[in-house]
Amino acid sequence: MEALEKFRQETRAWLEENCPKSMRTPMSEEETVWGGRNAKYANPDSKLWLDRMASRGWTAPTWPTEYGGGGLSKEENQVLQQELRRIKARPALSSFGIWMLGPALLEFANEEQKKEHLPKIVRGEIRWCQGYSEPGAGSDLAGLQTKCEDKGDHYLVNGQKIWTSYADKADWIFCLVRTDTTKKHDGISFLLFDMMSPGVEARPITMISGASPFCETFFTDVKVPKKNLVGELNKGWTIAKRLLQHEREMISGMGLGGVGSGSGLGGLEQVAKDYFGEADGKVASPSLRDHITRQKMDSRAFALTMQRSAEEAKAGQGPGAASSIFKYYGTELNKRRYELLLELMGTKALGWEGDGFDDAEIGVTRSWLRSKGNSIEGGTSEVQLNVVSKRVLGLPD
Amino acid sequence: MALVLTEEQQLLRDTATQFFQERLPIANLRKLRDTKDATGFDQAAWKEMADLGFAGIMISEKYGGTDFGPVGLGLVLEQAGRTLAASPLVSTVLLCGSAVQLAGNATQRQEILSAIAAGDRIMALALEEGPHHNPTHIATRAEADGSSYRISGTKTFVLDGHVAEQLIVVARTNGDENDRTGITLFLVDPKAAGVKVTRTIMVDSRNAANIEFDNVSVPASAVLGSVDGGNDVLEQVLDIARIGLSAEMLGMVQQTFDTTLEYLKERKQFGKVIGSFQALQHRMAVLFSEIELCRSVVLDALSALEERRNDVPLIASLAKSRLSDVATLMTNEGLQMHGGMGMTDQFDVGLFMKRARVAAASFGDGNFHRDRYATLEGY
DSSP: OHHHHHHHHHHHHHHHHSOOGGSSSSGGGGOOOOOOOTTOOOSSHHHHHHHHHHHTTTTTTTTOGGGGOOOHHHHHHHHHHHHHHTTTTTOSOHHHHIIIIIIHHHOOOOOHHHHHHHHHHTTOOOOOOOOEETBSSSGGGGGGOOOOOOEEEEEEEEEEEEEEEEETTTEEEEEEEEOOOOOSSGEEEEEEETTTTTTTTEEEEETTSSSSOEEEEEEEEEEEEEGGGGGGGBBBBHHHHHHHHHHHHHHHGGGGGOOTTTTTOOOOHHHHHHOOOOOTTTSSSSHHHHHHHHHHHHHHHHHHHHHHHHHHHTTTOOSSSGGGGHHHHHHHHHHHHHHHHHHHGGGGOOOSSSSSSSSHHHHHHHHHHHOOOGGGTSOHHHHHHIIIIIIIIIOOO | OOOOOHHHHHHHHHHHHHHHHHHHHHHHHHHHTTOOOOOSOOOHHHHHHHHTSSSSTTOOOOGTTTOOHHHHHHHOOOOOOTTTOTTIIIIIIIIIIHHHHHOOHHHIIIIIIHHHHOOOOOOOOOEOOOSOOOOOOOOOOOETTTTTTEEEEEEEEEEEETTOOOEEEEEEESSSSTTTSSSEEEEEEETTTTEEEEEETTTSSSOOOOOOOEEEEEEEEEEOOOOOHOOOOOOOHHHHHHHHHHHHHHHHHHHHHHHHHHHHOOOEEEEEEGGGOOHHHHHHHHHHHHHHHHHHHHHHHHHHHTTTTTTTTHHHHHHHHHHHHHHHHHHHHHHHGGGGGGGGGSTHHHHHHHHHHHHHTTTTOOOHHHHHHHHTTTO
């Protein structure tokens, strides 16, 4: 306990000295730091903050120091996160490498691969994207067809991925490929390669929100060094599943967020009072007031469930059955929250661009549209319910 | 926040599970109902519950209680909910025991709490006056008459009212029907002149009564807590009851879910078990999610009581609202998935649906508590 307190004091002092003042303010989505070869920093402090955090390995606090990580224990990391929240520090780096690929590499990659890739992820030098879904392989991900042939001294990759997040901005891809066409799950391998390789092309897709975070990604005779295979040939599905777990955890947290964090609109009840009106201190519409309460209650209940699950895991009871519902419930909750916001804000949340609406209002409209994808990406709600039915409840096929 | 049980609590849960499964299974409730039992609960079993320490679970050791606290009581209630066990736990322990604990003077505590812990006294709270929970609408009046009071009014939905040996009556000593202040709690002997108790047979086969008070004289020593200051105590007592009932409903919901799941794995139609149909699987998975959230909320509410957190009213309303609604949803879904058999008295799911509605209506349903939650949160 004493050592932990000492760590807190040191951390607090270090952050006080090293976190630039402008990095302690709310951040817009455009200011998110993703790193990578082509990273652009609107604010030079963002780069400074990233480099300082990375120098301590604190962009990936619990990874081993030999791979550039912070080498912190769970408890120390908790302290670090508390201290970061205390000063409202922006995330120094947002990265699929840290959230998804890194944990998989730590578990499945060989020593050479870990040494090669992990430090660059920590420092934000290489930005990764995920090559999973294909036009013919969505919910049925294991039906993927992107072909990977053994050409002796290299692999040759041909095929197409879709919904590749930020493929047009990423430096490298971690990709599921078919290495055996006679088997389904046991014919998939996990491959890493450079997006600069000849034959790789990423085309952004315009979404209903107007943004283009996703791409169609085409591979035509892409040569990949054989050392870039992670784990054994045809055993990629195990890695893929583990990685999906990390992705689902990441997405399910969204049900708890504030109104498009940093938008400055305040909580649901404040939005209702501002945009609908109040009478005697109450939201003027009893119906909206009730809807707000349902939403708040469900959010609180969901947050408590995530907390209970974490406490059970800490008490060594393993990931309880409760954790299987997070992706489903969290995303549905988030979608409901945006539907409710639209009801609270009326036509003020129905603007698209230009005069007449402020940034926060446009932000709600766009986020409402974006939220629809939450229950589709990373395993649809229906797939999640299948998982609960079969694996948790033991219902038969 | 303690969302995970300690070893001691797990042991208590196991004891409670075994007791209710063996001593008060659902067959016990059916027997009480079918024989039109005059008491409405199993008196011998209640004595055994006292011996196991369940009756004195919230009562300190100096009055003969076990002082296991709210989390312990919640565990017992959850198991009681699984077998629909009829007992005076709600009326006597949650409501009246808590009221005496919170507001009683030394004499009242000593006398009443030791009797409750020993299983020697059944008590009832005479609060409601209309078909909806409304703890601040009190028309029953207690007029000062020298050094005593005279109580007149009509109470309804008094749980265990017809078997109670002592009543706590919520009466107005000041102000108008809808005032928050001016409410006083009185200890009243149901055998006193002017008290008329009529048992009401409820859909859940559990005890309730209408009670009329016609100029009932009680001494000043019958006041529980302070004159005109009853509302504060009442609110705390009601929150304890709401959280306790939520724990009971959690048991009911979980039992209905488990039973339904089992049925889906056995019942065959179209040549396969109906649990293989996705239309049913997804509904069960959704219910599973709702119940997991219920469990977290109930555990948090119980630990809020235990830790005397200042957000008890808020979490009590959250728990009671969620559990009332999910209990209704789960029992309705359970009945539907049992098909025609669910409509028969032979199957238990109907009993759970009936109890769910009564428990939901007790001390505020989802509507009441969402309104209260919003008011507490200032919108």
